[in-house]
Amino acid sequence: DAGVTQSPTHLIKTRGQQVTLRCSPKSGHDTVSWYQQALGQGPQFIFQYYEEEERQRGNFPDRFSGHQFPNYSSELNVNALLLGDSALYLCASSLELAELYGYTFGSGTRLTVV
């Protein structure tokens, strides 16, 4: 049973560019959440998708956008990259009632902005 799959694993981009990160949730999971983890910090909630709609959003600018597809996979898009966007981006999948079951995390995409 595959867990959460994220691609790519590493990425280097230049300031001002745009990037798309991809996530395939664990089989049977219908909810996908994205987190940004800066070096030495805890994960910060970006947004969550359920039934192809953004259900919750954290304190991130509109440069961060996402999408969920009918097969529950998801994309995170970041426009006009800043040096401060360098971080590990984590995708977490869950059943709708994540408060009961917890998240399953992918290994993340390490984004470096130069």
Next chain:
Amino acid sequence: AQSVTQLGSHVSVSEGALVLLRCNYSSSVPPYLFWYVQYPNQGLQLLLKYTSAATLVKGINGFEAEFKKSETSFHLTKPSAHMSDAAEYFCAVTTKTSYDKVIFGPGTSLSVIP
């Protein structure tokens, strides 16, 4: 809004000694609480969760945590540390009313000394 604090960004213990990692939460409604572990260059793995059933929760790898409402705490313990326990540990909170947005603490790095 809920929040999590973790006392001690870094904890060192000797192999075989007791592990105690502290977590305090803030929530205006009954919380759901989690502990996750992160090994270098990996995603987060769920250790255990409190979902309003038993206050003493047992997890994987010999870890357990006790929910104390009066102290708003959810400390993580393990009777005997093993070298393989060295990792980053995150406490997290969510509530039934937050549509599964999970808020993470800043993390505690555990070192195990042989």
